[in-house]
Amino acid sequence: MTEKLLMGNEAFAHAALEAGVRVVAGYPGTPSSEVVETIARLRAQGRAHGVSVEWSTNEKAALELVAGAAYCGARALFTCKQVGLNVASDALLSLNYVGVRGGTVLLVADDPGPISSQTEQDTRRFAAFAKVPVLDPATVEQGFAMMGAAFELSERYGTPVILRPTTRVCHASAFLDVAEETWARELPEGGFQKGPRWVIFPKRAFEAHGEINDRLRAMASDYGSDPLLSQFNERVAGGVAPEGAPMRPPFAIAAGGVSAAYVREALALIEREAAAAGVAVPPYRFLQVGTAYPFPEQTVARFLEGAPDVIVFEELDSVIEDGVLQAVGRAGLAVRVHGKHDGSTLDRGESSTRQVVFDLARYFRSADNDHPVMPVLEAAIGRLELLHCDEPLPPRPPVLCAGCPHRGSFYAVKRALGKRDAVLCGDIGCYTLGNAAPLDAVDTCLCMGAGITMAQGFAVAEPGKKCVAFVGDSTFFASAMTGIANAVYNGHDITVCLLDNATTAMTGGQQHPGTGLTLMGQQRRPIDAEAVLRALGVERILRADPFDAAQAEAAAREAIGFEGPSAVVFAAPCIQLAPPKPPVAIDGEACTGCKRCISSIGCPAIGFDAAAAGPASKGRGTAFVDEALCYGCGLCAPLCPFGAIQPAPGAASGKGAGQEEADA
Ligand code: SF4
Ligand code: SF4
Numbered sequence: 245m246t247e248k249l250l251m252g253n254e255a256f257a258h259a260a261l262e263a264g265v266r267v268v269a270g271y272p273g274t275p276s277s278e279v280v281e282t283i284a285r286l287r288a289q290g291r292a293h294g295v296s297v298e299w300s301t302n303e304k305a306a307l308e309l310v311a312g313a314a315y316c317g318a319r320a321l322f323t324c325k326q327v328g329l330n331v332a333s334d335a336l337l338s339l340n341y342v343g344v345r346g347g348t349v350l351l352v353a354d355d356p357g358p359i360s361s362q363t364e365q366d367t368r369r370f371a372a373f374a375k376v377p378v379l380d381p382a383t384v385e386q387g388f389a390m391m392g393a394a395f396e397l398s399e400r401y402g403t404p405v406i407l408r409p410t411t412r413v414c415h416a417s418a419f420l421d422v423a424e425e426t427w428a429r430e431l432p433e434g435g436f437q438k439g440p441r442w443v444i445f446p447k448r449a450f451e452a453h454g455e456i457n458d459r460l461r462a463m464a465s466d467y468g469s470d471p472l473l474s475q476f477n478e479r480v481a482g483g484v485a486p487e488g489a490p491m492r493p494p495f496a497i498a499a500g501g502v503s504a505a506y507v508r509e510a511l512a513l514i515e516r517e518a519a520a521a522g523v524a525v526p527p528y529r530f531l532q533v534g535t536a537y538p539f540p541e542q543t544v545a546r547f548l549e550g551a552p553d554v555i556v557f558e559e560l561d562s563v564i565e566d567g568v569l570q571a572v573g574r575a576g577l578a579v580r581v582h583g584k585h586d587g588s589t590l591d592r593g594e595s596s597t598r599q600v601v602f603d604l605a606r607y608f609r610s611a612d613n614d615h616p617v618m619p620v621l622e623a624a625i626g627r628l629e630l631l632h633c634d635e636p637l638p639p640r641p642p643v644l645c646a647g648c649p650h651r652g653s654f655y656a657v658k659r660a661l662g663k664r665d666a667v668l669c670g671d672i673g674c675y676t677l678g679n680a681a682p683l684d685a686v687d688t689c690l691c692m693g694a695g696i697t698m699a700q701g702f703a704v705a706e707p708g709k710k711c712v713a714f715v716g717d718s719t720f721f722a723s724a725m726t727g728i729a730n731a732v733y734n735g736h737d738i739t740v741c742l743l744d745n746a747t748t749a750m751t752g753g754q755q756h757p758g759t760g761l762t763l764m765g766q767q768r769r770p771i772d773a774e775a776v777l778r779a780l781g782v783e784r785i786l787r788a789d790p791f792d793a794a795q796a797e798a799a800a801r802e803a804i805g806f807e808g809p810s811a812v813v814f815a816a817p818c819i820q821l822a823p824p825k826p827p828v829a830i831d832g833e834a835c836t837g838c839k840r841c842i843s844s845i846g847c848p849a850i851g852f853d854a855a856a857a858g859p860a861s862k863g864r865g866t867a868f869v870d871e872a873l874c875y876g877c878g879l880c881a882p883l884c885p886f887g888a889i890q891p892a893p894g895a896a897s898g899k900g901a902g903q904e905e906a907d908a
Contacts, residue, residue: 245421252384252414253278256351256407258422259391260321261292263347264429267313268297269306271722272751273325274360275414276353280323281752284763286426294428298763299754302692302722303332307350311335314344314404315442317432319395323351326365331692331723336404337374341452342444343402345432347395350376354410356559356594362672362691364592366560367408368500368536375456377463378406379476380536382504384418386476390534393472401459408536410559412502412594460538467540476534477543482511483525494527495617496551496579498544500564503557503595504532510600510624517623526617539567545575555607556583559595582607598628644677646849647824647875649816650743652790654678654685655845655879656814657712657741659793660800666710667702669695671724673716674750675743682846686714693723700727700736710804711738718748718756720773725780731809732781739803740782740811742773743790745818753820777811784810791816791877825876830867832856834888837864841880841889849873850880860886 250258257279260268270280280299286292300306303324313320324332329352336350352370355361371378379394381387387409394405440448467473481494499507507530518525531547533540544567548554556565565583572579582588589595589603605621644651654675657668670676670686671694679686688698699711715724720742731738748754755761760770777785784806788799796814803810816822827849830841835858842850854865867888881891 246424247419247421249417249419250384250422251278251417252387252409254282255384255388255418255420255422256391256409257282257286258420259388260349260395261286261295261426262423263392263395264319264427265321265395266295266318266346266428266431267310267320268295268323269300269309269321270323271300271303271306271328271331272748272754273328273353274751275355275411276323276325276328276351277751277754278414279321279351280763281754288765291425293426295426296764299756301757303328304335307332307335307339310348311339311342311344314346314348316436317346319347319429321349321351324353325361326352326354326367326370327361327363327691328352329367329370333370333374336376338444339404340374340376340456341449342442343452343455344398344404345402347398348404349391349394349398350404350406351391352406352408353414354408354560356410356592359411362689364560366563367406368563369561371406371408371537372563375460376404376406376537377401377460377535378408378537380408380501380534381413382500382502382508382532382534384413384416385420386534387413388420390476393476396472397463401463403456403459408501410502463535464538464540465542467535467538468543468546473535474543476532477540478532478534479547480530481527482515482530483527493550493552494529496548496554497528497530497557498533498547498554498564498568499530499557500533500536501559503559503600504534506595506597506600507557509597510604513597513601513627514617514620514624517627518620521620521623523616523620525620526615533564533567536563536567539564539570541567541571541574544568544571545577548572548575548577548579551579553580553582553611555588555604556581557589557595557600557603558583559590560592598632601625601628641680642677643680643846643848644674644683645819645875646847646873647819647877648674649745649790649814649818649877650675650678651683651845651847652793652796652816652877652879653714653741653743653814654683656788656790656793656796656800657804658683658685659797660804661710661712664710664804665708666712667699667706669699669702669711669713671695671713671715671719672750673719673743675714675716678714680846682843692719693727696724696727696738696740697730699738700731700734703736703738707737712741712804713738714741714743716749717742717744717746717758717773718754721757721771725776728777728780728782728809735808737808738810739800739806740777740809741800742777742811742813744773744813744815746815746821747818749818749820753818774813777813782809782811784808786810786812788812788814789816790814791879793879793882819875825878827871827874827876828869828878828881829890830869831888831890832858832866832868834858834860834886835866836886836888837861837866838885839867840885841867841883844883845879847880849875860888
């Protein structure tokens, strides 16, 4: 074993390998992506023996693959972010009815905030909906331990198990002892054993539902005593009764996920402040609920006995609070429950240690301003205020990178549409940023692959408008092909713009079927998206270089003019894959300060100096290029009607709209 500083996702990957995982599949999505990538890296380094790891085309494909492996008896791991579980949900709900043979863990990372997601959905709710147990780590160390326990739990009860870290747990770091090498567990004798249990007929589903209910009851009960499970519902007591003061019953705090870590920090801070002030912290109890579903009701009811109040801290939904209310009601306890429902804690977004102290202070202030804990809480708040920085972070407007090929694609489509009434449907990926001014090229964004099918809805509802759908290459293979088949089958008049930058850029540059390179290092024949479009029956397909403004606009114009499903493949690599070219330069003598280069494409590398006075600018100021940002893509050069932007040697030099007008 070696002690290593690991990011949460790296730690979870090590834990899965140490548990003997044999098959790993997922789809990239922040904050979960590094789990699969770490396993692939360790495998490539020869440190993870016998494991198969892949990015699947989408989450549904990944989970179904994992299910097949688990039927054989292999330990199998699926990973995704919270919205990815929506895509895999069809497989998940049925899989739970069928059950598993090999330990099957679904690492589903939630994103409170949300920092990089379209929803703040709570996977603990999803787990309850699917009737699948969920473990909810507060820290990297807990997540590491829970991964191993999840495999054990899965095999013991024949159920898939969800491990749900949130962003701060996935991306925090901790020192852990990890194995230098790991070996995948051997399959049980004979591998897959054929039998009726693997075919989910309605009669079997009815029986299976009863089995699910039985095992959930058993697990909920085991949470109180079984060493494997009870460790994750940790109970601690603190505070002391002040000398001579009337004995107060202990105040109770319950928490789950990273909020439990924040509560621990807050309690430690309060204890320190109290010690420094020479005052006693009144008695309290704290329970971390690490097993959010099935809810450990008996454990919670025992914890609450004798406490007049409990306040519940958790991010996202009121899962623990609802469980506490149920436990209180069923046990007939006289406990007041505080949390999201009565506004005592945040009903959305991320929490923090500071927020926990504030919430406690607000609660006590409203309940009993003379409560002996108030001076200590006020002191803790004072300490936190000293540490807290109220300075706003530097603004980082969401904008496509300088040199991003999507900028040229959006600009070409906007030019091709001109004043024509159109709806522009975006999708999930970097290119959602095409929504920002001045491109203003994304009117809708719903979920993976939805742009293409939504465009068809607009086309049917408002036939007079042109409907254009933008989709990235990774999303194309993940979720778009069915929608394109629908457009061809039903003859919908849409234009699909495939923004092919040869990577899954938004989640860190993962490979996909269009690149052909697998996570295990094999170079397969890349699937040609253009050939797929053709095979699906799209009759008019154009191809264009988005940095060649004239060519890209002509292609967009032709595709948009076609009646029926058409497509343009805008192909140019992400800047992460292509070396930068020398930056362009703006000739201050020739620049008139018209700002056309800025208002057309909005490249963050182009700025404007209102104080600069060039001979042609007549006091308006002149544009300039930030050489540190410019990628030398050349897109802006032909836009200047006055030829003031000097293209970099070797940059794209297609004739753009601005130059055409200048010529005219
Ligand atoms: S388009 Fe040309 S003239 Fe106008 S601000 Fe930009 S560089 Fe200057
Ligand atoms: S060449 Fe122009 S458009 Fe391209 S990155 Fe540089 S400033 Fe931006």
